[in-house]
Amino acid sequence: MTSNDTWHQTACILCSINCGVEVKLDGPTIARVRGDKANPASEGYTCEKALRLDHYQNGAHRLTTPLRRRDDGTFEPIDWDTAIAEIAQRFGEVIDEHGGESILFYGGGGQGNHLGGGYGGATRSALGIRYTSNALAQEKTGEFWVDGQLFGRSRCHTAGDYEHAEVAVFWGKNPWQSHGFPQARRVLKEIANDPDRTLIVVDPRRSESADLADIHVRPAPGGDAHLLAALLAVLVRDGLIADRWLDEHARGLDELLAHIATVDIAESCAKAGVELAIVEQVAHRIGTATRGVSIFEDLGIQQAPHSTLNSYLEKLVVLLTGNFGVPGGMNLHSRFASLGGGGGGGGDRRGGEPMTPTGGHRLVTGLVPCNVIPDEILTDHPKRFRALLVESGNPVHSLADSQRMREALRALDLVVVIDVAMTETAREADYVLPAASQFEKWECTFFNLEFPRNCFQLRRPVFAPREGTLPEAEIHARLCRALGAYNDDDLAPLRTAAAAGRAAFRDAFLAFGGQRPDLSKLVAIVLYETLGPTLRTSDGVDAAGAAAVWGLSQICAMTEGPSVRRAGIGDGHDDADLGDALFDAIIANPSGVVFTLDDYDETWRRMATPDQRVQLAIPLLLDEFDRLATEPAPAGSDAEFPLVLSAGERRSSTANTIFRDPAWRKKDASGALRISPADAAACGLVDGDRARVTTRRGSAVAVVELSDMMRVGHISLPNGFGLGVDGTSDGPGVAPNELTSSDDRDWYAGTPHHKHVRARVEAVS
Ligand code: SF4
Structure with missing residues (x-):
């Protein structure tokens, strides 16, 4: 595994794109890095940052022993058995007194490490955790909620086809630096150099992407909702909306148009700080494109005034011009696994909506909004959060108001952090458990968000875990055992079946769900403990850490079967075997696989509205839209x-x-x-x-x-x-x-x- 002469396939973990790379080692060091041409998504592409991955692998931040906080605030090293036993006992005390719903889970993975979070679901279930949060709840939940309203379910997430779009729009987004889709810089340059295609960037900054753009719209900071309102109104005024497409695929158009008709275009442009002429130019370029328009909205408008409204209005631009479910436009992509909330049953329900326990804040797409976490701790409400489990997350540094977040963490009865590093959050913890690095275990990302071709890479360990660290799968297995969630007797039937082969295991596993519903909530760790020891790559590498991916492959085959087969997986296998065929393809291809290949009808099959039409009118947001008219200019x-x-x-x-x-x-x-x-x-x-x-x-x-x-x-x-x-x-x-x-x-x-x-x-x- 660690030969210095071998190129090892893995991925860059510095942004959500996870470009495939190959690395050469020099002892414990990543000595050389190059793009992996066999990676089906990145095809050898990287940006310059990937070359520096050893700063992560061998940085001074690495932890190598569990730590326990002393009374004076310093940390002392302790052994794993002591750490696991004490953490289980301390969580047990919190549960006895306040229930599992008083424990908040935060994190579950960053931009390249989602497999550990998959195993963490078992610990969350064992603890009875109902509330979870992660960075998506300060970035994307507004957009996900809008997707849910328009398309029927929040997992109906749109993917742009920037590779082929006639017009590509980046709104509050600088792909040159923040990427966001495969091979971003190459794609940007291709669009910019093609006289028949148009690159539009909307950003107050003259970013690197804006420098390449055919049209750069430069609104005043915070003016995006007004700009979007003006753009929609010009599209309608100038007859640029796709009437026939809307008639066939949407409902609520008349209600929506009645609101758009009230927009004072000149005044909206003035509030947005842009010239009417450039809004008209953009509207006509989008409205007359015949080979698709794709729009990427990102944090520039999602972390700005009218965040959720911005997402709605941006999507209306796509929908009103019929650029949904078509080549070059926006489509609903497949998923290998869900990125969603995952709290055990969500929060309190009030008026039909799940809410946080004390402040009554909405759990948007199942997640506690990051910004209300301190409010849910720093209160004397009896249902306040009392404990926090953090895995691969750093709320003290990464969420708003670090000072108040520190204050909140110090008010908790127990804080446990699982991470590779002594982070700002770990520094506030009672216990810190050192995880193996992303190059020391089986790992993957669930940011597989592309259409029509979607890729998944299961990354093999490049190094053995650093002494004193453990992969998350093993940490969660030990925690679950210490919490009394299961024992060897519980797992014996599945272990016997696993020894008899994959088909026998699959039958036994399906039956197990009905026989032991209590343990089916721990599914990833049950797989790790039973199927895991039997898994090997064709060249003999222990693949126990990949066991959860077997389970996810079964689900993916069930939900995305036709697209999996279109990707060339499962030839000669019946549907019952498709999940195993997918898993075998994944584990046999360390550079990654195309796991789904969609046709454009797939977007409509993924629609979750009762009539498979887009629901254009979202009354709550249309009320906010109307209020733009009386809002003062943001600048x-x-x-x-x-x-x-x-x-x-x-x-x-x-x-x-x-x-x-x-x-x-x-x-x-x-x-x-x-x-x-x-x-x-x-x-x-x-x-x-x-x-x-x-x-x-x-x-x-x-x-x-x-x-x-x-x-x-x-x-x-x-x-x-x-x-x-x-x-x-x-x-x-x-x-x-x-x-x-x-x-x-x-x-x-x-x-x-x-x-x-x-x-x-x-x-x-
Ligand atoms: S685009 Fe992202 S994943 Fe790819 S090399 Fe650059 S930082 Fe790494």
């Missing part, structure tokens, strides 16, 4: 904080926060505050000066970079700074969430306004 409306800070910009010098060692950066070492030359001059600043950024929540000092990327009135700080290798915030740069506030959030989904934080800037002598 320049706060004299005390006249600037808008985009907190957490993705740059070439930033990745996700699993890179904790600042040495990985080649430039922008201090995470500069970007500011327009005009704003800098007004503040008396020049390049390289130090400036204090102050928001309602806090202040921090940053080095200034004058940048004509920034629109006047708009400043930005990068993500991924302010990280210390030992979980303190003493690394270079500003930790953005020291400046954000948890109550600055979308009224419906609770998503934060990180890209629209009111701020002022002053020179520091």
Whole structure:
């Protein structure tokens, strides 16, 4: 497994795209990295960040023993048996006194490590956890909820076909740096270089993607809802909507058009800070395209004012022009596994909607909105959260208002963190359990969001787990046993069946669900304990850690059967064997497989509305849409904080926060505050000066970079700074969430306004 002369297939784990890479090792070091041409999604493509993966694998942040907090706040190393026994006992005490619903689960994986979270479902069930949250609940839940309203279920998520679209629109999105779809830079350049195709970027910043664009629309920060309202109104006014398509595939059109008819286009453009002429140009380019329009909306509008409304209006642009369920347009993609909430039964139900236990905040798509987590702890309500289990997540650093999140964690009876690193959250924990790295175990991502061709890669371990660490599958198995969730006698029938072969195991496993419904809730760990020991690759590598993928393959074969077969999997197998055929294909192809190949009818088959039509009118959001007319212009409306800070910009010098060692950066070492030359001059600043950024929540000092990327009135700080290798915030740069506030959030989904934080800037002598 660790031969230095061998190229090992794995993936980059620094963004959700997980480009396939091959690595060569030098002892415990990742010595060389190159794109993996055999990876069916990335086909050899990478950006420059993948070359630096050893900063994650061998950074000083790695933990190598379980830790227990002492009374004085320092940590002491303890052995695994002690840690597991004490954690089980402490959780048991919380459950006895307050019930499993008083325990919040946060995380379950970052951008490349979702398999551990799959096994974590067993521990959540064993603890009786009902409430879960993760980073999606500060990014995407508003969009998912809108998908649910339009298409019938929130898992009906749209994928753009940027590779083939005649018009590709990136709204609040800079794919050059934040990627978001396979081979993003290559695709952007291809569109930009094709005179018959059009690249449109909507972003207040003149980003790298905007520099390539045919049309760059530059709204005032926070003006997107007004811009979208104007765009929809122009599409209708100028007869650019797809009447016949809407007649066949949608309902609620008349109700929607009645609201759009009230839009004052000129006034909406003025509030958005854009010229009417450019809105008309965009509307006509979208409305006259014949080979598909795909739109990617991202955090620039999802973490800004009117977050959920923005998602709705953006999708209406696609739908009103008939660019849904067609080549080059938006389609509903397949899934290998769900990314959704996963709390055991959701929260309290009020008025039919699941809610948080104390504040009555909606669980949007099953998740507790990240921004209300402190509210659900820092209260004397008897149903407040009392304990927290965190796995591969860092809420103290990554969620709004780090100061208040620390305060909330300190108010809990018990905090347990499973992670590879001493993070800012781990530093607040009572127990920290060190996980093996993503290159030391079987691993995968469930960010498989493409259409018509969707890929999945099950990554083999490249190294053995570092001494003192364990893969999450083993951690959760030990926790479940210590919690008394099962014992060897419970598993004996399945172990016997597994020894008899895969077919016998499948029959026994299906029967087991009916015989032992209590254990079927622990399904991933049951598979790890029973089928796992029998799994090997063709070259003899122990594949116990892949057992959960066998279960997911069965589900995928049942739900996506025709598309799995279209991908060339399962020839000669009947439907009962399709799941095993899929699993065998996955495990035999370490560079990944195309697991589904869709035709365009598949989008309509995935629709979950009763009549398979799009439900265009969402009354709650149409009410908010109407209120735009009386809302003041977002720009320049706060004299005390006249600037808008985009907190957490993705740059070439930033990745996700699993890179904790600042040495990985080649430039922008201090995470500069970007500011327009005009704003800098007004503040008396020049390049390289130090400036204090102050928001309602806090202040921090940053080095200034004058940048004509920034629109006047708009400043930005990068993500991924302010990280210390030992979980303190003493690394270079500003930790953005020291400046954000948890109550600055979308009224419906609770998503934060990180890209629209009111701020002022002053020179520091
Ligand atoms: S950072 Fe993202 S786009 Fe770049 S190599 Fe890694 S996975 Fe690919």
